[in-house]
Amino acid sequence: MSRYLIIINFRTLITFFLSIAVTYLAYEFKVVYNIDLTLMSIAIIFPLVFTIRGAFRRREKALEHLSRFKAGLKTVENYMLYSSQLNEEGKNQAVENIKKINHSLYLHLTTLSEDTSDLDASINHLIEFIKNNGEFIPKGCKEKIFRFLRDVIESSDNLVAIHAHRTPISLKAYCLIFIYIFPVIYTPTIINKIGVDNPSWLTFFIVMLSEFILISLYNIQDQ
Known part of the structure; x- marks a missing residue:
């Protein structure tokens, strides 16, 4: 109801x-x-x-970017979990960083604030983690992680822009x-x-x- x-x-x-x-x-x-x-x-x-037409078009675009964001983030998580050289503690930390990115974006989209510092910080934490643990992640796997992470960053930026710039x-x-x-x-x-x-x-x-x-x-x- x-x-x-x-x-x-x-x-x-x-x-x-x-x-x-x-x-x-x-x-x-x-x-x-x-x-x-x-x-x-x-x-x-x-x-x-x-x-109304503009609002529905933005909704369609937002859903498209959101699915890309979720897919990219899930793929990065899977690559981290299946990195054989990364220990359990490292895997848990990677998953925690990924969850923070997801949470930060959803939290931002539920507010009217244009401040994305929390989202940017959570993404930077994951990037720093990958760099610091690069020796435990195979080179080919790391390249794929960064490629999908780029999709995550682009889609999150698009979602933030759609959220901020609505109907005039x-x-x-x-x-x-x-x-x-x-x-x-x-x-x-x-x-x-x-x-x-x-x-x-x-x-x-x-x-x-x-x-x-x-x-x-x-x-x-x-x-």
Whole structure:
């Protein structure tokens, strides 16, 4: 059930409050008019579609880089574990360093911080470990480890970049502002079409439903 409620947040509550407040005030002060909402719809829907498409493209790219990161890290781990000249203590230390890289990346992706010092440090620790224990790792194996480690570093850098550079803030602000002011323009037109003498709950329902759809589409790009 939680996956269906993930698009509901504090912005949803704000739009519900605005929908109720604007509709109440429109009835209270008898604000009714009939205007063409085509331009308003384009002003909201087009940027929303653009940002949602961009968000899904970034998601696809992120999944691609994440699978490459995981595969590269797992391959490096396997090469370390099957290095016959490396003792058990060395193997355990290598696995621990690899786990730190994995943990550091996932921890970074769950925050809004752009500081990657922990991730960089964990990668450097593994590189230093490989250099310090180079005599216990066969030359051919070591070359393959560094090749796959390069894939790990490139994919992690791409994931960090995708995480940091999302939808432009100005475009998101533009969409959100128009969604918030939408009831002000939309409600009197709905009252005019439904009729002042008809039940007001129908207007409340239509305005709240319209706002819920718009803000839910907006919230999708954050997932």
